[in-house]
Amino acid sequence: MPRPASGRRLLPGFGLSLGCTLVYLSLLILLPLAGLAFKASELSLAQWWAIATSERALASYRVTFGASLLAAMINAFFGLIVAWILVRYPFPGKRVVDSLVDLPFALPTAVAGITLATLYAGNGWIGRHLEPLGVKVAFTPLGIVVALTFIGLPFVVRTLQPVIEDIEPEIEEAAAMLGASRWQTFTRVLLPALFPALLTGFTLAFSRSIGEYGSVIFIAGNLPLISEITPLLIIAKLEQYDVVGATALAVVMLIISFVMLLAVNALQWWAASRLHRRSGSADERR
């Protein structure tokens, strides 16, 4: 029976809680962002465009987006495997491993940054073995990819895990009964079911990577045009008291953030509607 909002509400506190929420969000989020827009309006569109598309800025976008994309792809591939083994395969110490997946959420980014830089430096535990092979990771764009892979790791795993848990064994059984091999079942039945979640996790990891600062700067080397990410360029401009330049780049980053947020929302909506279609009777069972 439909029972949408009524004029007078039974549960108390609607006005108070919504009021608190709106005031808090306005003061903390909307007003400051409006401040940024206000500051940016001191620039003409042409000036803004000139700063936003300067050679150094364009190079920083390439580094940021390229590394983020690569890291998100690595995470999508390995994240799928990790999520799969965590849900499906028994192995000793599984609980510890499962908890450890959240480490990048819990470990401060600066700590991750200095640790990865030390590990992959020429004399580090890992770098020591890579250097003779001619692979330099620390202080190169490859280092940025390593740091962003670390940062984005939980996103794909944590979005996929509940979806894999929810796959009903019946659909795999049905595929097998219809003569599909395990590989066919995986590619034709399971992967399409997991795809929206995989894409959502990928997008979340990608979006987090674009804005990441703390873990990257220690390992990146930070050479302008080669290994300088956009957030670092903003800091560099600030340190030279070029507030206007920093603001112009911040506006670019903010627009990208909005686009990513919309993309994540759209993806989640898409995934949910697919899921809903797939098990339309779920409501009745409840």
Add this chain to the structure above:
Amino acid sequence: MSIEIRAIGKRFGSFVALEDINLHIPSGELVALLGPSGCGKTTLLRIIAGMESADHGQVLFGGEEATHLPARDRKVGFVFQHYALFRHMSVFENVAFGLRVKPRRVRPTEAEIRRRVMELLDLVQLDWLADRYPSQLSGGQRQRIALARALAVEPRVLLLDEPFGALDTRVRKELRRWLRRLHDEMHISSVFVTHDQEEALEVADRVVVMNRGRIEQIGSPDEVYSAPASPFVYQFLGNVNVFHSRVHGAWAEIGRESPAAYASAEAMAFVRPHDIDIERQPVVGSLEARVQDVHLIGPLVRVELAHATELIEVELTRERAALLSLVRGQQVWLKPRQVRVFALPETTLEDEGSGI
């Protein structure tokens, strides 16, 4: 305490949930609000409880205006469809809740609370479950705890939303009788919502049949079943055969109504399957039909017959069926014992549900 509903109306957007509802519930009666889902019965119950506000109209308790009284001041016991037991509290604490949240000056002492709760648990025959948590109870037990919890605050009125809806058939029947006995002991005005006609007819003193936000009929269980006020009530309570009377003029006559009034096609005749006799020979006012199928259903025999393009269902006793020894394809004559004719095709069950 009596309940008076005056001209209550309620809309949700463009959906009319209730339209001009007037209802008087005398003190001490057990009343069923019966109707298909989406008919507004739950909305009406929630308005009585103060959990939903009406767009217009009044609610009076014992003659006193209660329309704008907040839910917590109405002294109404409400039993939720899914019980809404507090999951983190024991059964004892659930029942004690209403007493513990009373303002300090009227709150009973701890000993008094303990005595009252155990008394109520005894009443619902579940005193041995006091220390359990809701998740450890069966559906029927949860239902009775929810009732005990509602009764703890000594409500003036008891409201139950689909009280047996989530239970299996056997438990449902038991609880039905138990609720009736409980009501006879306590004599507290009670209203319950149901979509199950059998439940309403068996338990209630009075049945309020609702459809599309309106009351179709108010009456005793016998009245609503044997003298339905509208085609909707006829079809909602039990099986019925529907005829368009122009074709069946002869039957309309038997229906004790004036035939002239229903000469047009704009009338329908309703006959219950057990109100039709089957004859092997033509008799006055009978209708010719052909036997299509014969089913044995427990103590009854259901015969499906074809008259022209219409399918007619007739229920016979086994003895009568044996006497007739009907076979498929046989030519017979039907004679109704009781017919109701309604002018104008009003709402029928076929186009029901479009408003949900």
Add this chain to the structure above:
Amino acid sequence: MSGAAAVKRALAEPRWVRVLLLGVGLGFLFFFLALPLLAVFGEAFATGWTAYAKALDDPEALSAIGLTLSVALFVLPGNLVFGLAAAWAIAKFDFRGKSLLITLIDLPFAVSPVVVGLVFLLIFGAQGLFGPWLAAHEIKVVFALPGMIIVTMFITCPFVARELIPLMQAQGKEEEEAALSLGATGWQMFRRVTLPNIKWGLMYGVILANARAMGEFGAVSVVSGHIRGQTNTLPLHVEILYNEYNAVGAFASASVLALLALVTLLAKTIVEWRMRRETLMLKAELPPEKN
């Protein structure tokens, strides 16, 4: 091949695939998670216990720890109240613009910490909107504790609300309605029914918010001004020591933060386990009917 083996083959991966996937997955986690975690402590203790203890028993390190704690102490209550209010309004009521509001709450997750820091610099900084006014009244926001608290509030604002909204939506509002119909006041309803039902989710959100508040680097770095012994939180302190090639000092401080991360993971796992147990209890099959 026996029938049983064929069935198994169709429903599970062959043994070599399982071994391969386990190897690849666990290997990936080892190199990207376990090894860095070990490295933090390895580097911190590289020159022994005494050097470690000395690195931490340093006025600047201690002041950084103190500052980190006080930032979290100011941020968390605000976060808690906001999270509760937002979740109550969003989960229990219907109103227009609800999904926009949810997106707005998510916004801090999407914005780069550096941009967040810059935004508040533009408002409260010397050349900012309120800069002159603040300077005239001798109120220091940027390059001082208030600025660091505000940016951290921005960064951590979604955590509690994000945990509570789905939880409270799933629980519905019948229990609250029942409490009211039994005569409870709004406050009694909240304290006796709502709060006990959401306590684990609330704790979960606070744990995550705390980890982020204590570990935030980018945004705090922009507004802190890096004044030693005054506006350096622990992560900033780590950066300074690292850039001065004081590896032991940097990793000693980092190990404190890594320990915090481990405690966070442990607390999170315990809370998750409690929540899972409670949902399992709720979903459990009804026992058979008896009287």
